[in-house]
Amino acid sequence: MLPDEPRPPADRPPRADGGSGLPGCYRHPDQETGIGCSRCGRPICPQCMVSASVGFHCPECVSGGHREVRRATTRFGGQLTADGGLVTRILVGINLVVFVLAAYVLTPWLAEDLSLFSVGPQITGFPYGVAAGPDQWYRLLTAAFLHTAPWHVATNMVVLWVMGPPLEAALGRLRYLALYLLSGLAGSAFAFLVAGGFMNSLGASGAVFGVFGATAVMYRRTRTPLGPVAALLVFNLIVTFSVPGIDWRAHMGGLVAGTLTAIGLMYAPREHRKAVQGLTLAGMLAVVLVMVLVGTARYGG
Structure with a gap:
């Protein structure tokens, strides 16, 4: 499975109240979902889904990905600007x-x-x-x-x-x-x-x-x-x-x-x-x- 390929949500035991057996969203347990984060696999409901190039990501993976993005710099470490003069x-x-x-x-x-x-x-x-x-x-x-x-x-x-x-x-x-x-x-x-x-x-x-x-x-x-x-x-x-x-x-x-x-x-x-x-x-x-x-x-x- 590729890193960003959609993953099934993590398995959970059937719900005692007779629900569908689908896992609850990791942030909203009362919301059953069949979608998992394409990075970490955690179950996410429509409210938490963030569209990605492939599948959906959870909020934590999205924020972590933003932190990993490196700021563009000049060759010698300065801040890159559109106007260099x-x-x-x-x-x-x-x-x-x-x-x-x-x-x-x-x-x-x-x-x-x-x-x-x-x-x-x-x-x-x-x-x-x-x-x-x-x-x-x-x-x-x-x-x-x-x-x-x-x-x-x-x-x-x-x-x-x-x-x-x-x-x-x-x-x-x-x-x-x-x-x-x-x-x-x-x-x-x-x-x-x-x-x-x-x-x-x-x-x-x-x-x-x-x-x-x-x-x-x-x-x-x-x-x-x-x-x-x-x-x-x-x-x-x-x-x-x-x-x-x-x-x-x-x-x-x-x-x-x-x-x-x-x-x-x-x-x-x-x-x-x-x-x-x-x-x-x-x-x-x-x-x-x-x-x-x-x-x-x-x-x-």
Whole structure:
């Protein structure tokens, strides 16, 4: 007998009251029935029958079957969605709105208050900006949503618009957003660690370079040819180190953070995926915090 083939109800002795001898429903004993659950064989009355592809199921088997259905996920454990680029579009929109506000509406106060600005006491006599301590650490994140000029924001947003959706679709929205923000934070933290005695930096490039690194890991993991993304990454690195005024520290910090985070997210073993991915994100956040603490100690916070 096949697993889902209709089964006769479990036998019961004839009823003492002279009934038909059919068993009573397992949930409603006073209801005689000749139908049994096609999975477990328990007698079920019309009130309890749930139509199945073959025969009928009892309520318990139906609820148990629903519990056994696994939620569809992306390749790396994220929630599967119909729109794989929503977070990317939101991030692009936020960057564009903040650029317009900082450059044309609330200038220069917004950029001054949100940029990755830091000076040590050897210059001003007291630390200012990120070096001043936790009250100014918000700049590590807000600076990643500021840009200096239209070409600056356009370059970063075009790259994010093109490379973000495939990565978001593979990781899922939450993991992708966490990787993006951690890359931006790591870029800011590394820049502060290296040059926090006197610096002023801003831009989403650290986060975008994190997307570069994660995309390279994804291509490697899925055995997709690395040529196009490698060529684009090399070109951007050449620009980073050859054009004056570009903060290479934020770029490199974001690239390394995005690459390492993606390795933890994409190579996590399936049986321990959530635990390994959670530890990966927490570990990267801890690295960011250590860089900020060391930098603050160096520059007098």
